[in-house]
Amino acid sequence: MGTTARLKGFIILALLPTLLIYTFFVIVPIFWSAYYGFFDWSGMGDAKFTGLANYIEVIKDEIFWRSLKNNFIIIAASVFGQVPIALVLALLLMKNSFVNRFVRSAVFMPMVLSTVVVGLIWGYMYHPQIGVVNYVLKSLGLESLTRAWLSDPKINMFSVSIPIIWNYIGPYLIIFIAALQNIPSEINDAAKLEGAVGFKKLYYVTLPMIWNTVKVVIVLCIAGSLKAFDQVFVMTGGGPAQSTELLATYMYNNTFEVYRYGYGSAISTMIVIVSMILILISQILMKRKNQ
Amino acid sequence: METKTDHREVLIPRTSLVQNINVWKIGKSWISKIILILFAFAMLYPLYWLFVSALKTNQEFFENPYSLPIHWVFDNITRAWELAGMGKAMINSTIVTLAAMFLTLLLGTLTAYVLSRFEFRWKGPLMLFFTLGMLIPIHSTLVPLFMIMNKIGILDTYWSLILPYTAFELPIAIFLIAAFMSSIPKAIEEAAMIDGSGYWGIFFRIMLPLSFPVMSTVAILAFLRYWNEFAFALVFINDQALKTLPLVLTIFSDGFGTDYSLTMAAMAIAVLPTIIIYLFFQEQIMKGMVAGSVKE
Numbered sequence: 001m002g003t004t005a006r007l008k009g010f011i012i013l014a015l016l017p018t019l020l021i022y023t024f025f026v027i028v029p030i031f032w033s034a035y036y037g038f039f040d041w042s043g044m045g046d047a048k049f050t051g052l053a054n055y056i057e058v059i060k061d062e063i064f065w066r067s068l069k070n071n072f073i074i075i076a077a078s079v080f081g082q083v084p085i086a087l088v089l090a091l092l093l094m095k096n097s098f099v100n101r102f103v104r105s106a107v108f109m110p111m112v113l114s115t116v117v118v119g120l121i122w123g124y125m126y127h128p129q130i131g132v133v134n135y136v137l138k139s140l141g142l143e144s145l146t147r148a149w150l151s152d153p154k155i156n157m158f159s160v161s162i163p164i165i166w167n168y169i170g171p172y173l174i175i176f177i178a179a180l181q182n183i184p185s186e187i188n189d190a191a192k193l194e195g196a197v198g199f200k201k202l203y204y205v206t207l208p209m210i211w212n213t214v215k216v217v218i219v220l221c222i223a224g225s226l227k228a229f230d231q232v233f234v235m236t237g238g239g240p241a242q243s244t245e246l247l248a249t250y251m252y253n254n255t256f257e258v259y260r261y262g263y264g265s266a267i268s269t270m271i272v273i274v275s276m277i278l279i280l281i282s283q284i285l286m287k288r289k290n291q
Numbered sequence: 292m293e294t295k296t297d298h299r300e301v302l303i304p305r306t307s308l309v310q311n312i313n314v315w316k317i318g319k320s321w322i323s324k325i326i327l328i329l330f331a332f333a334m335l336y337p338l339y340w341l342f343v344s345a346l347k348t349n350q351e352f353f354e355n356p357y358s359l360p361i362h363w364v365f366d367n368i369t370r371a372w373e374l375a376g377m378g379k380a381m382i383n384s385t386i387v388t389l390a391a392m393f394l395t396l397l398l399g400t401l402t403a404y405v406l407s408r409f410e411f412r413w414k415g416p417l418m419l420f421f422t423l424g425m426l427i428p429i430h431s432t433l434v435p436l437f438m439i440m441n442k443i444g445i446l447d448t449y450w451s452l453i454l455p456y457t458a459f460e461l462p463i464a465i466f467l468i469a470a471f472m473s474s475i476p477k478a479i480e481e482a483a484m485i486d487g488s489g490y491w492g493i494f495f496r497i498m499l500p501l502s503f504p505v506m507s508t509v510a511i512l513a514f515l516r517y518w519n520e521f522a523f524a525l526v527f528i529n530d531q532a533l534k535t536l537p538l539v540l541t542i543f544s545d546g547f548g549t550d551y552s553l554t555m556a557a558m559a560i561a562v563l564p565t566i567i568i569y570l571f572f573q574e575q576i577m578k579g580m581v582a583g584s585v586k587e
Binding site: 014026115117252 | 323324327328330331332334335337338340341352353356357394398399401402404405409411417420421423424426427428429430431432433434435436437438439454455457458459461462465489490491494515518519521522525526536537538540541544551554558561562565566568569573576577578580581584585
């Protein structure tokens with residue numbers, strides 16, 4: 001009895017600080033913003049209850065839908081950019097040779113860089129006058145292809161996607177390499193005996209063997225690209241004329257630039273809902289295809 | 292992760308036909324090697340450009356933006372350090388990062404110890420509760436956290452970064468450490484228990500020291516995350532004297548917009564610590580980040 005009471009006391013005391021910090025800073029904010037979405041508050045004075053007004057305004061705002069669409073562009077660019085690149089590289093870099101290790105660490109390196117620095121460097125690289133992108137095009141004689149990469153609303157969403165793709169290939173590459181190295185050597189031997197080589201082997205043997213990993217990576221990729229904010233915020237701030245607005249930059253600009261905390265709370269709640277729906281859908285789709 | 296050496300190759304008879312195939316294979320593998328190395332350099336190019344530009348004069352930056360500097364100048368670095376308060380920002384980043392790392396490691400190991408060693412009624416729901424946090428999009432908490440911290444008066448202090456950083460890193464830290472602790476044999480603790488050590492004694496004298504390998508991984512990941520974090524710092528810190536490196540960089544690039552080599556020098560100062568850490572702890576960082584992301 002004495003020891004169980006002591007154990008109980010220890011467990012409670014050991015878990016308490018973690019639970020307090022975690023609940024207060026991670027969980028409470030979700031409910032807080034859902035609640036304050038019903039109020040109008042400018043940061044000073046009293047908050048005024050306005051019912052569903054903020055939520056309705058968000059849904060009616062064309063910019064909200066554009067931001068959502070832009071988020072989907074980032075997700076699509078990540079899934080169709082990062083996953084194939086990581087997979088092809090993993091097939092080429094599977095063996096642990098010196099050169100392969102070097103290439104792997106080069107591909108992974110952007111992961112440790114500050115996202116602000118990534119945004120700033122790419123911002124310079126896209127610069128119409130001093131940027132390397134236009135410079136290379138000019139020196140290749142492709143003058144007609146040079147443009148203002150970040151300000152032309154027709155292409156700037158794709159321009160901001162490239163640094164994000166570049167930034168996050170690393171972990172997917174490592175996951176794919178681990179999966180490929182885990183394929184039992186008997187299976188490779190059997191494939192060789194059956195005469196499956198090259199693309200045939202890739203399609204009939206290798207891909208099916210790592211298909212579950214591919215699915216996990218796609219789910220991770222969707223969840224990861226939902227978090228995109230820093231690079232785009234630094235490169236364009238959501239502009240020009242809100243053409244590169246993401247849900248997170250839209251939330252930021254509507255809250256901290258114009259001091260509408262109630263409206264910002266409503267957008268935050270929408271971000272949570274959108275994220276949860278997307279994560280749920282991607283999980284369900286992945287499980288269904290499994291059967 | 293081990294390479295499987297292919298013993299069968301030794302058994303293949305070396306007829307001329309096979310040798311021809313080998314020549315073709317070797318040629319192909321060299322071409323793919325060269326392409327891969329070029330690809331690696333392309334991946335590294337933005338970073339190379341950053342460091343090269345940081346060591347040029349502005350005039351040279353405009354005249355030949357892509358070559359190595361003709362005159363290496365370190366003047367930009369010292370100017371960035373003094374002019375833009377990069378020194379002060381470095382101190383702020385260090386304080387916030389170290390404090391949050393300390394809290395993350397202490398609370399993370401303590402919680403992981405309880406979760407990996409004891410059975411109690413709320414364990415299952417508790418694990419689920421921590422998993423939930425990893426699904427919450429971090430940016431959706433910016434507005435409510437701003438309001439909450441404003442209310443309790445810690446906005447615009449170091450705590451407004453230290454506490455949220457710790458809170459959001461804890462789930463990953465707990466899962467990584469708990470997985471490691473589960474692999475430590477229980478016999479050691481049982482012996483200590485018989486010797487009369489209490490739970491706290493076992494934690495501090497046995498479990499904590501035994502967990503150093505995984506703690507170092509968690510520490511490195513936390514360092515990278517805290518050092519580079521931008522969104523929270525942008526929203527929660529307004530006081531010029533408290534701004535962290537990423538924040539100062541954005542202001543800097545606005546203010547000194549056309550002084551490119553100065554801005555590049557400031558960025559070089561900010562990324563150098565993370566690159567050095569990466570060069571030393573590559574394997575650990577790769578494995579840790581992958582384990583952390585898969586847990587999510």
